Amino acid sequence: MITKKICIIGDFAVGKTSLINRFVDNHFSEEYLTTVGVKLDTKELVTSTGTDIKLVIWDIAGADELTTAKRSYIDGASGYILVYDISRPKTLVSATNLQGSVVEEIGSVPFVLVGNKNDLEAKAPEPDADLIDKSCHQLKTSALTGDGVADVFQALAEAVVAG
Amino acid sequence: MKVMTENDPAMSESVHDFIVERLNIAGFSFDTEHHLVTADGNIEYYFPNPNTVTSDTQATDLFPFLVGIDPTIEKEFPYIEMPNGVIVDAFIKPTGIGYDVVLIDMSLQRDKHQQVQQIANVVSLQKDEISAENEAKSKFISTFSHELKTPLSSILGYSELLTEEDNARVNISANANAIHRNGIYLLNLINNVLEQGRADIQQTTISTSPVKLSDLLDSVSYLVQPLADKKKIQFSIHYGCQEDFVLVLDEQHLCQVLVNLVTNSIKFSQEGFVTIEVTYADNELQFIVSDTGIGIPEDELVTIMQPFGRAKHTRHIEGAGIGLSLSNTLVTLMGGELSIQSKLGEGTAVTVTVPTTNAVIASDLNGDAKMNDNKQILLAEDDEDLVPLIAYYLEEAGYDVLIAMSQSELKAELANHQPAMILMDHNFREADGIELTKEVLESGYNGKVIMLTASSGEAIVKQAMSAGCSDFISKPIDREKLITRLEEHLND
Numbered sequence: 189m190i191t192k193k194i195c196i197i198g199d200f201a202v203g204k205t206s207l208i209n210r211f212v213d214n215h216f217s218e219e220y221l222t223t224v225g226v227k228l229d230t231k232e233l234v235t236s237t238g239t240d241i242k243l244v245i246w247d248i249a250g251a252d253e254l255t256t257a258k259r260s261y262i263d264g265a266s267g268y269i270l271v272y273d274i275s276r277p278k279t280l281v282s283a284t285n286l287q288g289s290v291v292e293e294i295g296s297v298p299f300v301l302v303g304n305k306n307d308l309e310a311k312a313p314e315p316d317a318d319l320i321d322k323s324c325h326q327l328k329t330s331a332l333t334g335d336g337v338a339d340v341f342q343a344l345a346e347a348v349v350a351g
Numbered sequence: 352m353k354v355m356t357e358n359d360p361a362m363s364e365s366v367h368d369f370i371v372e373r374l375n376i377a378g379f380s381f382d383t384e385h386h387l388v389t390a391d392g393n394i395e396y397y398f399p400n401p402n403t404v405t406s407d408t409q410a411t412d413l414f415p416f417l418v419g420i421d422p423t424i425e426k427e428f429p430y431i432e433m434p435n436g437v438i439v440d441a442f443i444k445p446t447g448i449g450y451d452v453v454l455i456d457m458s459l460q461r462d463k464h465q466q467v468q469q470i471a472n473v474v475s476l477q478k479d480e481i482s483a484e485n486e487a488k489s490k491f492i493s494t495f496s497h498e499l500k501t502p503l504s505s506i507l508g509y510s511e512l513l514t515e516e517d518n519a520r521v522n523i524s525a526n527a528n529a530i531h532r533n534g535i536y537l538l539n540l541i542n543n544v545l546e547q548g549r550a551d552i553q554q555t556t557i558s559t560s561p562v563k564l565s566d567l568l569d570s571v572s573y574l575v576q577p578l579a580d581k582k583k584i585q586f587s588i589h590y591g592c593q594e595d596f597v598l599v600l601d602e603q604h605l606c607q608v609l610v611n612l613v614t615n616s617i618k619f620s621q622e623g624f625v626t627i628e629v630t631y632a633d634n635e636l637q638f639i640v641s642d643t644g645i646g647i648p649e650d651e652l653v654t655i656m657q658p659f660g661r662a663k664h665t666r667h668i669e670g671a672g673i674g675l676s677l678s679n680t681l682v683t684l685m686g687g688e689l690s691i692q693s694k695l696g697e698g699t700a701v702t703v704t705v706p707t708t709n710a711v712i713a714s715d716l717n718g719d720a721k722m723n724d725n726k727q728i729l730l731a732e733d734d735e736d737l738v739p740l741i742a743y744y745l746e747e748a749g750y751d752v753l754i755a756m757s758q759s760e761l762k763a764e765l766a767n768h769q770p771a772m773i774l775m776d777h778n779f780r781e782a783d784g785i786e787l788t789k790e791v792l793e794s795g796y797n798g799k800v801i802m803l804t805a806s807s808g809e810a811i812v813k814q815a816m817s818a819g820c821s822d823f824i825s826k827p828i829d830r831e832k833l834i835t836r837l838e839e840h841l842n843d
């Protein structure tokens with residue numbers, strides 16, 4: 189089994205922790221509890237090519253920019269999930285900025301672009317073609333219903349293994 | 352627990368123990384192969400099971416945060432919540448023969464930090480919500496202003512033409528029709544906005560009464576036919592059941608729904624036809640409003656059901672975007688369902704199903720109706736423009752009309768006549784129409800009082816009924832409805 193570090197980043201309250209809770213524990217809480225610092229979780233997967241992979245998931249506190257502390261958190265990540273909230277257009281702007289900062293910090297590694305809260309009315313526009321092109325996958329999810337959540341982690345695991 | 356201790360000789364053991372215990376400090380040394388060499392400090396705080404920490408233990412098994420990290424470079428990770436829930440500041444320090452990992456418990460600090468950050472984030476979210484609401488309000492006001500100004504411009508323009516002294520070249524009938532058509536459009540728009548406002552605060556109440564099916568659809572036709580005529584679209588109603596069925600329905604809201612749907616069909620059609628097909632079976636009334644219009648893409652069917660939602664390809668066409676969502680809300684409140692089938696470029700069919708009661712034939716109900724010989728009606732209304740208009744409607748329908756434009760005129764007319772009915776303005780000059788109704792009835796008047804009101808609140812209707820009114824009629828006055836309602840009450 190190979191073990192890889194992945195990060196989940198995005199503005200605050202876009203549902204990063206909820207996505208992980210849904211994926212790791214199949215659980216969702218309506219209560220909003222902001223993440224401070226970083227929370228670690230692990231989950232094992234098998235890729236479509238049969239590779240066993242253990243993901244060490246870094247749930248990094250949400251913000252619209254990558255502060256110094258957060259830059260240290262993404263060090264050594266093999267991939268990341270870039271999340272925005274489809275009901276809050278400004279979170280897509282934050283996601284775009286964060287993606288640029290991550291590349292500055294650790295170079296180009298695979299990422300999945302995720303529009304979360306798909307159960308709500310979409311107010312954010314579709315992401316720029318440039319951002320979509322850079323991502324290895326673009327998906328819409330709902331941590332509330334679980335829709336698309338496993339696909340996000342599976343897609344990133346496949347991309348990380350493929351190198 | 353101390354696995355192996357290398358005390359600083361400069362520090363007494365008691366001081367060392369105090370710091371370790373107070374800060375829950377633990378240090379772990381690994382060799383270049385990532386095997387644990389030594390561990391010191393409050394290790395059991397982080398790893399209660401002593402078998403977890405042995406010399407065979409790999410660094411990443413103990414500390415998943417080391418995965419992907421180069422430990423030959425000094426690092427600091429603040430506020431890491433470990434999988435077991437413990438919150439630490441983690442320091443990685445290269446030693447030349449491996450590296451050390453030092454943990455300091457930060458649970459208390461992190462909790463305090465979290466409380467502050469939580470408040471900041473929630474406030475920021477609330478600010479965003481308020482800002483989004485304000486933006487939506489501004490957008491609504493802008494759209495609504497535009498929607499109001501367009502028909503108003505036509506009404507003012509055509510009415511100005513009619514007032515010109517030298518109007519020999521003016522087509523009076525066409526101009527009056529244009530004014531009427533735009534007035535209807537305006538009325539429907541205002542009704543939709545008021546109803547949407549009530550629905551938003553959950554104050555819409557469904558009020559049912561026996562309604563003759565053809566009367567309901569005649570009202571719809573009366574309101575939408577001028578719009579269809581203007582666009583040269585053929586509008587028709589097809590009955591799949593008896594026209595004179597009487598059913599218990601919320602006439603006002605059902606009429607509003609059908610007018611909204613037909614208006615949309617006309618608005619989004621360039622040619623062809625718009626039809627209403629009505630059927631009744633098993634205490635369920637079904638209307639299908641079909642058109643040969645531009646249609647709706649499948650992926651936009653959800654959007655157009657939202658308040659102010661517009662399909663992208665229709666944004667050049669005027670409209671506030673509330674008719675369909677409001678209709679859906681009203682139908683749901685009536686216990687019914689609204690569904691849409693549409694094909695882009697081919698047309699749309701909206702199906703409305705509402706529950707009702709057993710249908711009764713209207714002629715069966717009217718068998719015992721008595722004709723009232725007294726055809727005198729007292730119109731208590733103070734609007735100088737409205738009085739001659741209503742009086743004209745009533746006189747054309749064969750009624751003898753008395754007019755009172757003030758409280759004293761009302762009393763004088765009642766002293767000399769005994770009209771079969773009083774049409775009482777709610778906001779009557781110098782007096783409240785509801786209070787006047789009570790006074791008139793208490794003074795011995797034994798005819799019927801019907802309230803005329805421009806107010807839309809349910810509370811006013813209730814007040815009018817409890818004051819002794821037999822009914823209420825909303826302004827603007829619909830001529831056909833007015834006469835029908837008067838006949839019903841006078842023959843009751």
